[in-house]
Amino acid sequence: MNLATSFWTWFGAFLTFCIFSFLYKDNPFYKFAEHLFVGVSVGYSISISYHNVLYPDLIVPLFRNGELLNLVPLIFGLCYFTRFLPKVSWLVRLPMGLVLGFGAGAAIPAVIQASIIKQVQGAILTPDVFKRFDLTVWALISLIGVICTVTYFFFSRERGKVTKVMADLGIIFLMVGFGASFGYTVMARISLLIGRFQFLLRDWLGVIK
Amino acid sequence: MQRQIPLILCLIFGIFMIVQFFVPHPYSQRAYEVVLRWVRIISIFALVLGVGSLVLYHSNKIKRKVSGWGFSIVTLVSAIITTLVGLLGVNWLDGKLVFFKGIGKSSVLQIFFQNIFVPVNSTMFAMLAFYMASAAYRAFRARTKEATLLLIAAFFVMLGMVPIGSAISPRLPEFAEWILSVPNLAAKRGILFGIALGGIATSLKIILGIERGWLGGGK
Amino acid sequence: MRVFEALAKIDRKIIFLILAVVIIVPLIKPIGLISKASTRAKAVFDAVESIPPGKPLMISIDFDPGSMPELYPMLLAILRHAFARDVKVIVLGLWLTGMGLGEQALTTVASEYSKKYGVDYVFLGWRSGVLPVVLGMGEDIKKTFPTDYYGTPLESLAMMSNIRNYRDIPFFISLSAGDPGMNTWIAYAQARYGLKMGAGTTAVSAADAYPYLQTGQLTGLLGGMKGAAEYEFLVKERGYSKEISQATQAMDSQSLAHLLILILIVLGNIGYLFIRKQTKKLGGAR
Incomplete structure (x- = not known):
């Protein structure tokens, strides 16, 4: 055993236990750690935003280099403050409109390219998959699965006999997919817990390397 | 207009x-x-919106002495201190505090991050493992054939994706990989089309x- | 019969305790289960291995401490791999709250390999807006990041003199815990600019990456802590690092915890089936 000597490691361990104490029930220790975390994260976000964005991207170019075009994003950005001034609070919609329009416009071609064209290319049967029997079967199952899953999500018309069978098959694929995701989710949550125990046993208590 | x-x-x-x-x-x-x-x-x-709302919420709680207002003081004080040490570039060098030295490894901001932000944030997510274990035991039931299918897929992925799976049988990881790259792929691609x-x-x-x-x- | 009823009603605090024991004991007394590399992890490793020394590997920290145990060991292992091969490294992030982790990892690994800042590696830090960052870097990295994380102008860093945009990045890895992350890079950098990329994801989103793996949009995948352990295995096998591997160390606990969860599901279901049978019987008697 090689107990930590640093104050900060002890404080980290204390906060870890404060949060874990919620497993028993909500209590002041948990609340303290939670509120401290919120405060620190706000301060951290403001600091990084200032050092990584505001200072190098706005203050230096505008006030030191005199690049006046930067006044435009500054004015739009300042409109966010009007959110807290009831008389002119509508001005907050200006930067929101600009950013939303930009995001939506950028998303359309990107999504068509990455999630539709490429995925259709991946789903269709190319000569390569016919080179080996097992690959052919798996590719066929995948293709059927994709079509049936999409059919399941098609709610615009009442299902006929064929589309009902396809949608039912789609559910089977979806359930296997969700099962796979659940299996992986278990893995994720356990990993996070192991990580905390590694901190307590290694950094704080020093019983493992 | x-x-x-x-x-x-x-x-x-x-x-x-x-x-x-x-x-x-x-x-x-x-x-x-x-x-x-x-x-x-x-x-x-846009950060203004988040920070502004948070400050208003907590200062109102303090003003009105709503139950738990003491914790709001913790939030506001820690936010102010962290902002100050961050903006002023306070660093801990050779056993003393120096100003305007940036946000590198010896900065107080980094010390706060590693020793306050990291333990709390990661423990909050780590706690989910306990609730998930309890929920898996209480709620994960083979009530219908769909639920049974989900359970079987989860069973093989859970076992096949960790080293003990291959220790039991080398076929387990192979089967888990098949589930992921054939039926799972089909379902996820279908969902992807829907989202797109x-x-x-x-x-x-x-x-x-x-x-x-x-x-x-x-x- | 009471056994079955008891099985359906184990107190949750007992479950909490058993789970904690199952995780702690193998960390202290390891069983030594080996986590060999999957083809997905090998593909990421090979892509980093194929970067010529002196050329850059770019890594994006798209996670925060909430997913640290899964993705941070990946970051360490990939950095060790790159530095051991004298590959230059550019680190940035789309998650503001992940920046401290980038600083921590680079400081730790760079000192292990005596690497010099600005010559062997650069930490770009974070910029707001996500899309303008990912799209902007496709045009010009120096215009998107005029300065690095510490405020040093990129123009003054020797390593960045020959790097303009994605065309100069042979391989990129997004260590992603959600959105923005892997999906963002695939849609806006891979599809539009042809950036060759791999991903390290939390296990939660690993299953969602398979459509992208099949189309080749992703070269390879590290899924969760197991993916990190696989990468650590490859880095150690090639002799690139002798450091203690956090993810590998965790695999015994991970395996036993999975077994426990499976046992709990089985027990819960046995109890459930028994109670359902009893209820049906009682219903029939009435």
Whole structure:
């Protein structure tokens, strides 16, 4: 055993236990750690935003280099403050409109390219998959699965006999997919817990390397 | 005007981004780079909304002495201290505090991050493992054939994806990998198509001003 | 019969305790289960291995401490791999709250390999807006990041003199815990600019990456802590690092915890089936 000597490691361990104490029930220790975390994260976000964005991207170019075009994003950005001034609070919609329009416009071609064209290319049967029997079967199952899953999500018309069978098959694929995701989710949550125990046993208590 | 101008801005920038994708002319390219820069700078101010709301919420709690107002003091004081040490670039060097030295490894901001932010944030997520174990035991039941299928797939992925799976049988990881790369792939691709089509439709509605939820209430 | 009823009603605090024991004991007394590399992890490793020394590998920290145990060991292992091969490294992030982790990892690993800042590696830090960052870097990295994380102008860093945009990046890895992350890079950098990329994801989103792996949009995948352990295995096998591997160390606990969860599901279901049978019987008697 090689107990930590640093104050900060002890404080980290204390906060870890404060949060874990919620497993028993909500209590002041948990609340303290939670509120401290919120405060620190706000301060951290403001600091990084200032050092990584505001200072190098706005203050230096505008006030030191005199690049006046930067006044435009500054004015739009300042409109966010009007959110807290009831008389002119509508001005907050200006930067929101600009950013939303930009995001939506950028998303359309990107999504068509990455999630539709490429995925259709991946789903269709190319000569390569016919080179080996097992690959052919798996590719066929995948293709059927994709079509049936999409059919399941098609709610615009009442299902006929064929589309009902396809949608039912789609559910089977979806359930296997969700099962796979659940299996992986278990893995994720356990990993996070192991990580905390590694901190307590290694950094704080020093019983493992 | 209070609604029209934001909608027009949204339309202009939305159409510009679509057109620019297909027309990489030097002029459009230059305008594109300017727009990227503007949006990057404007986005940072959105932080104001979050920080402003949080400060208002906690200061109101303190003013009205609502139950738990003491914890609001913890939040505000820690936020002020962290902001100050961050903005002033306070560093812990050779056993003393020095100012304007940035946010590198010896900065107090980094010390706060590693010893307050990291333990609390990661423990909050780590706790989910306990609740998940309890929920898996209580709620994960083979009630229907669909649930049974989900359970079987989860069983093989859970076992096949960790070293003990291959220790039991080398076939287990292979089967888990098959589940992931054949039926799971088909389901996820189907969902991806749905999300993509939905995303495109929503984006178009936003650009054309059909979807106006973001404008909020009022005039 | 009471056994079955008891099985359906184990107190949750007992479950909490058993789970904690199942995780702690193998950390102290390891069983030594080996986590060999999957083809997905090998593909990421090979892509980093194929970067010529002197050329850059770019890594994006798209996670925060909430997913640290899964993705941070990946970051360490990939950095060790790159530095051992004299590959230059550019680190940035789309998650503001992940920046401290980037600083921590680079400081730790760079000192292990005596690497010099600005010559062997650069930490770009974070910029707001996500899309303008990912799209902007496709045009010009120095215009998107005029300065690095510490405020040093990129123009003054020797390593960045020959790097303009994605065309100069042979391989990129997004260590992603959600959105923005892997999906963002695939849609805006891979599809539009042809950036060759791999991903390290939390296990939660690993299953969602398979459509992208099949189309080749992703070269390879590290899924969760197991993916990190696989990468650590490859880095150690090639002799690139002798450091204690956090993810590998965790695999015994991970395996036993999975077994426990499976046992709990089985027990819960046995109890459930028994109670359902009893209820049906009682219903029939009435």
